[in-house]
Amino acid sequence: MAAKKIILHFGKDISDKPIIYHLAKDYELVFNIIKANVNPNKEGTVVLELTGEQYAKGLEFLESEGVRVQPLAEQLSRNELKCTSCGACTDICPTGALYLDRPSMEVRFDSDSCVLCQICVKVCPVKAMEVKF
Amino acid sequence: MAIEKTYAEINEKIRSGKAVVLTAEEVISLVEEKGVSEAARQVDVVTTGTFSPMCSSGVFLNFGHSKPRIRMTKAWLNGIPAYTGIAAVDVYLGATELPEDDPCNSNYPGEFRYGGGHVIQDLLEGKSIKLEALSYGTDCYPRRELETYITLDEINEATLFNPRNAYQNYNCAVNLSGKTIYTYMGMLKPNLGNAHYCSAGQLSPLLNDPYFLTIGIGTRIFLGGGIGYVAWHGTQHFPGIQTDAEKNSYGPAGGTLAVIGDLKQMKPEWLVGTSYLGYGATLTVGIGIPIPILNEDVMSCVSITDRDLYAPVVDYSEAYSQRIPGNLGYVSYAELKTGKITINGKEIPTAPLSSYPKAREIAGELKNWILRGDFLLSEPARLLPSYQDQITAKTLDIKGV
Numbered sequence: 001m002a003a004k005k006i007i008l009h010f011g012k013d014i015s016d017k018p019i020i021y022h023l024a025k026d027y028e029l030v031f032n033i034i035k036a037n038v039n040p041n042k043e044g045t046v047v048l049e050l051t052g053e054q055y056a057k058g059l060e061f062l063e064s065e066g067v068r069v070q071p072l073a074e075q076l077s078r079n080e081l082k083c084t085s086c087g088a089c090t091d092i093c094p095t096g097a098l099y100l101d102r103p104s105m106e107v108r109f110d111s112d113s114c115v116l117c118q119i120c121v122k123v124c125p126v127k128a129m130e131v132k133f
Numbered sequence: 134m135a136i137e138k139t140y141a142e143i144n145e146k147i148r149s150g151k152a153v154v155l156t157a158e159e160v161i162s163l164v165e166e167k168g169v170s171e172a173a174r175q176v177d178v179v180t181t182g183t184f185s186p187m188c189s190s191g192v193f194l195n196f197g198h199s200k201p202r203i204r205m206t207k208a209w210l211n212g213i214p215a216y217t218g219i220a221a222v223d224v225y226l227g228a229t230e231l232p233e234d235d236p237c238n239s240n241y242p243g244e245f246r247y248g249g250g251h252v253i254q255d256l257l258e259g260k261s262i263k264l265e266a267l268s269y270g271t272d273c274y275p276r277r278e279l280e281t282y283i284t285l286d287e288i289n290e291a292t293l294f295n296p297r298n299a300y301q302n303y304n305c306a307v308n309l310s311g312k313t314i315y316t317y318m319g320m321l322k323p324n325l326g327n328a329h330y331c332s333a334g335q336l337s338p339l340l341n342d343p344y345f346l347t348i349g350i351g352t353r354i355f356l357g358g359g360i361g362y363v364a365w366h367g368t369q370h371f372p373g374i375q376t377d378a379e380k381n382s383y384g385p386a387g388g389t390l391a392v393i394g395d396l397k398q399m400k401p402e403w404l405v406g407t408s409y410l411g412y413g414a415t416l417t418v419g420i421g422i423p424i425p426i427l428n429e430d431v432m433s434c435v436s437i438t439d440r441d442l443y444a445p446v447v448d449y450s451e452a453y454s455q456r457i458p459g460n461l462g463y464v465s466y467a468e469l470k471t472g473k474i475t476i477n478g479k480e481i482p483t484a485p486l487s488s489y490p491k492a493r494e495i496a497g498e499l500k501n502w503i504l505r506g507d508f509l510l511s512e513p514a515r516l517l518p519s520y521q522d523q524i525t526a527k528t529l530d531i532k533g534v
Contacts, residue, residue, distance in 0.1 A: 084184065084405060084417065084488045088319045091327040091472075091484035100472065105489035122244065123320050125186065125407040125486070126417070 182495030189297035204274035248414025251406030301339035310450035315411020334466035343385035349513025355421030358403035361394025
């Protein structure tokens with residue numbers, strides 16, 4: 001099965017638990033950490049690429065531990081009304097999720113390629129890239 | 134026989150619905166197919182467009198008089214200071230103005246989320262804007278402070294006046310240093326990590342009239358979604374021909390326009406508040422200019438393509454800021470638009486700051502206005518200085534220290 005990108009929200013009560021370890025060991029899931037911000041006694045997030053036969057069971061485990069799971073694609077979106085297709089984001093985006101369609105030169109956003117680095121949110125001159133939480 | 138048309142003849146064709154109008158993009162293939170002479174015979178007007186950040190923009194506002202009256206000494210719109218050194222309730226709000234409490238770059242790189250350009254866009258969207266003003270009080274203007282809300286409809290005049298817009302051409306910006314820099318040309322990655330350019334190239338108004346054969350004072354234009362006029366040449370109007378050390382020509386650059394129009398008939402999608410991370414706030418402006426095909430020379434100018442137009446590649450980490458002359462070479466807009474160029478032997482990704490799709494939309498919209506007979510061409514009262522006038526840029530010397 002194809003790897004899925006998800007974002008895990010940790011409460012501060014579970015930030016010290018070896019949750020990713022159990023995903024790998026107990027459910028044999030293959031993980032690739034794209035981005036992580038987990039600190040002792042603080043709320044945190046981990047962006048993961050996850051794949052494996054027991055994907056659904058792994059997600060059940062996460063939820064049973066109090067981890068809130070969201071698909072990554074829902075996190076960042078391009079407001080098409082605001083976007084002027086200037087293109088300033090397209091060579092900044094590290095994964096090519098934001099790119100120019102040639103020859104129209106219109107900006108496109110492929111959310112499947114997005115790793116939620118959020119650089120585009122800062123560099124977009126008209127604030128067309130929006131983060132949802 | 135040479136083709137010569139007058140403004141009056143072209144306008145008569147527009148009035149009678151017989152004018153042939155093409156965009157600067159569309160005319161390229163016609164000229165390639167039929168040649169300059171035949172294309173000049175067939176086409177009456179070519180429309181151009183550009184949609185880019187243009188910092189030298191702003192709006193004169195007259196609010197009407199309160200009771201009792203006030204002679205505004207200081208004024209703010211949504212917290213953005215406006216210039217009050219003119220008549221009592223007139224102000225000028227500049228696109229790059231920031232709130233007085235903006236952290237600016239103290240938390241580097243600063244975000245500059247709201248400035249004068251954003252107020253202009255909010256006015257156009259019909260939003261209610263907080264107006265605050267202070268005064269020292271006079272016998273005829275006794276009020277010393279004022280706090281109220283205004284909308285664009287409620288005030289007397291809102292005149293967009295942009296002292297420098299529609300740059301004829303622009304630099305392609307790169308960064309030779311070892312750290313990321315944040316410029317008005319966007320975020321530039323270290324060690325030639327990327328290149329940013331900012332022109333509509335073959336659609337750009339002043340690249341289609343490089344020698345100022347048609348554009349002058351009084352030229353009627355598409356401005357911010359409404360009708361505006363060229364008021365004068367812009368500040369820093371240095372029309373010239375780019376040449377390298379070997380005297381090879383890389384085409385025209387350096388002309389600018391001062392433009393004016395009634396903000397009340399403009400649209401928020403064509404005047405957009407804009408921010409550059411680590412640099413500041415500004416306004417993205419949509420401008421479209423019709424080029425009357427008066428003769429073959431004009432047709433020859435409007436048939437240029439991205440292959441014929443060049444931007445100088447400039448290092449913004451040091452050369453630009455320290456005003457070190459020269460550049461890293463010239464690249465064509467055709468190359469820039471492929472998404473990569475080679476500089477100093479390194480292939481680097483490119484990205485525009487100027488929206489080509491919006492430039493195309495503006496040229497198309499202006500074409501429709503003319504075809505519908507809603508927009509006649511105006512003959513300039515005076516053409517603008519061209520490269521033949523040999524205007525050179527002055528620099529500012531630091532004296533008295």
